[in-house]
Amino acid sequence: MGETSTHFKVPAAAEERGVCLGPDGAVAHVTRVVRMVQGRWKLPILFRLYADSTMRSSRLMRDMPGISQKMLTQHLRELEKDRLIERIDFAEKPLRVEYQLSARGRQLMPVLIEARRFSASHPA
Structure with a gap:
């Protein structure tokens, strides 16, 4: 058999498992990203800001029926804390x-x- 590509292989040796499972491993990093976008309205906020480069909170509220001012403010603050969005205050x-x-x-x-x-390519 010829050489096979090993870049898809999960490390099997005990000393290599830290790359995936250790405190600085893949699981920790992916979990951190999931936590950043976790919340009912965070993904809609991110996608709206991706579609329109700059928006006021009143426009975000109009574009996302069902969100309360409290939840919008909370999610905007969390996204800003995680440095995924920027707040521009015109003073x-x-x-x-x-x-x-x-x-x-x-x-x-x-x-x-x-x-x-x-x-979309793997329906439930």
């Missing part, structure tokens, strides 16, 4: 604030779009 009276994807958020979007493709 004007009346208050004007807009939100946009951060560089980190833009890097995450291809992963989320690929997850959507995976889901």
